[in-house]
Amino acid sequence: MIFSKEKTTLAYTIEKCLKCEKLHKRDFSEGDILFAISSKCTFCDGITNIEKIFGEILER
């Protein structure tokens, strides 16, 4: 269609710190699976695990 916007789905990973419980949203990277230990928390010295993986539609 001439006037329809192009839609792209962007995948995101939400990490949750097991210590301070803060959430951090980043781009999904291959190998991410739910509930897996992910990285160090950027707010405290805790470890984060993957709470959610989802897609958001971007219209251009």
Place this chain on the structure above:
Amino acid sequence: MFSMGDDTNPLMMLIWILPIILFVFYGQQIQLLVTSGEIKKGIKKLNGFRVNSKKELIDYVKKNIDSTVDPTQKIEQFLDYFTIMPVDMDPNGIVEKVRHTVRSREDYTRNHVKSLSPKLNEIELSRIQTLLEIASSLQMIHKIVNHMFLTAKKQKNYPLILPVQMILPFLMEHAKAMDAAIPAFKTGQPLGDGIGPMVVGKMMLDVEKEIISFQTVLAKIDYKGRKLFLLKAEGPASTVGRPDDALQKIVHDNKIDAVIMIDAALKMEGEDSASVARGFGAAIGGIGTEKFQIEHIATQNNIPIFSIVIKQSVKEAITLMTKEIADQADNVRSQVYEMILENTLEGQSVVIIGVGNTSGVPQ
């Protein structure tokens, strides 16, 4: 004689009568021509999906198998494999026959995908098998629509093209969804259909688990005096497991007082996506053999089945989980606990089944 204001002007009469005559004698052919244009566009799109899914599958296999042999020819053979469903003139025992046929096909595909590279791990194997199913389904849809269209054109039979025109939008919706699902399966992302396994998978974390039936995991936990048997497909592979076989084993060894099933359900037009609804009866899709088996076990043992469904469209169910669906996971989990307390007493046992494809969802 040719004055413009005259109602009996023969030229004007001709202009009116000619199209009427044309439509009376050639109406069907004109309609066939117009409809053909629309269907041709649809078939072109379906062919695009078919070609793309095959290309994606071959690329994925080549990238992930440890073999020097080109797998293209073998994959093309798999794509043309068909399944002949058992005859149902005598419906007695038809479910067993269908289950046998479907499982034989699954086993066959798994073994032959494995033969591409014996070193293939279970997760890669399940992904290839799913991509193969997608490519094979898209090939079949294209083949059938094309056949119906060409037959109608060959016979110059307008009524024959009507069913194609009616069913095409629905087929296109499914085909588009399958085409959009390919990236999620390739990268092992959770799907909308994975909301059930996601809810139960989180309840299973840090608990000892066992494989109870093919690609199906069981964990046992206690909750406010109740014994919970948690069931889901074995993630993060792309599989739905065999919850019916698992339930059979659990019921054989234990006295079960209730079954709660959590699954994605197709939303009706106008319904909000990711809305949660509670109900009664077995919430499980597929060809129907698993649903039949679960209902049979429940009826034989007088076990009530409760269900919680998360509404979504066809596309949402088989593509990367949307934020709205993912955000419902905690709500659904608390509704499961609420349902357990509402419908069971202390000392009773409940089976909780997270139904759906568990791609990207471990436990």
